[in-house]
Amino acid sequence: MVKIVMLLTTDATNVSDGSSAIIAKSEEELQNLTNAMEKILDCAAHKLKDGLYMIVDRH
Amino acid sequence: MITAKWLAGHHELLGVTLGTAFGMLARIVMLRSDYRQYPAYPHGKIIHLALGLIAGALGAVAVPALMSKDYTAITFLSLAAQQFREVRNMERGTLNAIDEQELVPRGATYIEGIAVVFEGRNYLAIATALIVSFAATLWSWIWGVFLGIACIAIVLRFMKGKTIQDIAEVSFAPVVAENAGVSVGSIYMMNVGLESNLEIYRKQAIGFLLKPVSDDAKVTLANLGLRQAILHDVSTRLGLYRDDGDPALQPLAKLDLETGSLGVLLLPREHNPDKALKSICDVPLLESAVRRPTKANKPKGERTHG
Numbered sequence: 510m511v512k513i514v515m516l517l518t519t520d521a522t523n524v525s526d527g528s529s530a531i532i533a534k535s536e537e538e539l540q541n542l543t544n545a546m547e548k549i550l551d552c553a554a555h556k557l558k559d560g561l562y563m564i565v566d567r568h
Numbered sequence: 569m570i571t572a573k574w575l576a577g578h579h580e581l582l583g584v585t586l587g588t589a590f591g592m593l594a595r596i597v598m599l600r601s602d603y604r605q606y607p608a609y610p611h612g613k614i615i616h617l618a619l620g621l622i623a624g625a626l627g628a629v630a631v632p633a634l635m636s637k638d639y640t641a642i643t644f645l646s647l648a649a650q651q652f653r654e655v656r657n658m659e660r661g662t663l664n665a666i667d668e669q670e671l672v673p674r675g676a677t678y679i680e681g682i683a684v685v686f687e688g689r690n691y692l693a694i695a696t697a698l699i700v701s702f703a704a705t706l707w708s709w710i711w712g713v714f715l716g717i718a719c720i721a722i723v724l725r726f727m728k729g730k731t732i733q734d735i736a737e738v739s740f741a742p743v744v745a746e747n748a749g750v751s752v753g754s755i756y757m758m759n760v761g762l763e764s765n766l767e768i769y770r771k772q773a774i775g776f777l778l779k780p781v782s783d784d785a786k787v788t789l790a791n792l793g794l795r796q797a798i799l800h801d802v803s804t805r806l807g808l809y810r811d812d813g814d815p816a817l818q819p820l821a822k823l824d825l826e827t828g829s830l831g832v833l834l835l836p837r838e839h840n841p842d843k844a845l846k847s848i849c850d851v852p853l854l855e856s857a858v859r860r861p862t863k864a865n866k867p868k869g870e871r872t873h874g
Binding site: 540543544547548551552553554555556562563567568 | 748759760761762763764765813815816
């Protein structure tokens with residue numbers, strides 16, 4: 510079973526209150542943050558749509 | 569001094585010696601270290617050679633024991649069977665322990681297949697020893713040697729199992745990595761979020777399409793254990809372009825639900841499509857993955873098993 514670890518987005522309306530999410534200021538920052546979180550958490554990053562990424566744990 | 573005359577008077581000794589030798593020889597012939605890498609180290613080999621010697625000796629001794637009406641000697645063979653079941657457990661345990669540290673694991677089906685082969689090969693060594701010992705004791709050593717060579721030829725034939733090539737046509741398929749998705753031919757494999765990872769797939773990945781040749785092959789190809797074995801074997805032979813902590817870089821095999829074809833996405837360290845094709849074609853067809861639904865679905869009244 511895959512677990513959703515966190516969300517990363519440029520648009521705060523994409524995520525609900527209380528969810529683990531990082532709001533990036535730009536698309537470039539979003540890419541960098543997603544890359545960093547993928548390596549730090551040892552989890553895979555998936556793109557749901559432009560400006561919204563999800564980090565999932567497959568272990 | 570050992571002379572022809574002395575040997576003629578010691579049929580049983582000759583039978584046991586020849587039987588043991590051929591039993592051991594059969595095990596040596598069957599003991600391989602190839603890309604499956606096991607047993608590849610000296611101690612692993614010694615264990616199996618020692619067990620091969622024991623198997624040969626047990627099979628060879630049974631004949632003179634039976635000839636001297638010592639029927640209880642046959643119980644030793646059941647003892648041997650018990651012993652070799654232990655070998656199977658030992659192999660399973662070892663391979664399972666190693667599997668946890670593999671970047672692409674073998675999978676339970678492959679491990680079970682290897683363990684069964686180890687047990688089966690010991691029985692083949694016993695059977696060879698029994699036949700050689702029987703012929704040498706009853707007739708003459710020439711018959712023993714002749715049947716021994718025949719047995720080893722049969723044993724070698726047993727070793728040539730089927731491969732993926734027998735159930736599927738393997739062909740190259742283009743890998744498309746764009747819009748956060750990776751596809752092999754028309755089969756969607758997975759979502760990859762980061763552009764840097766997509767770039768690695770574009771540069772390094774090789775895609776294959778395995779088209780089943782029959783209805784039976786379709787069901788067999790769908791087996792998860794067989795798919796894992798394909799990924800493991802190819803990764804062993806060509807290396808793997810990923811490390812621990814790169815969960816987005818993953819060799820994968822997925823089915824095309826409509827046609828039953830299997831799409832295989834590989835990330836080999838050595839980017840050599842021809843070698844990759846050869847290594848996929850050589851993947852053994854696992855016994856426990858083979859399904860024959862066309863045989864199982866025969867009309868009532870026909871015996872399908874038993």
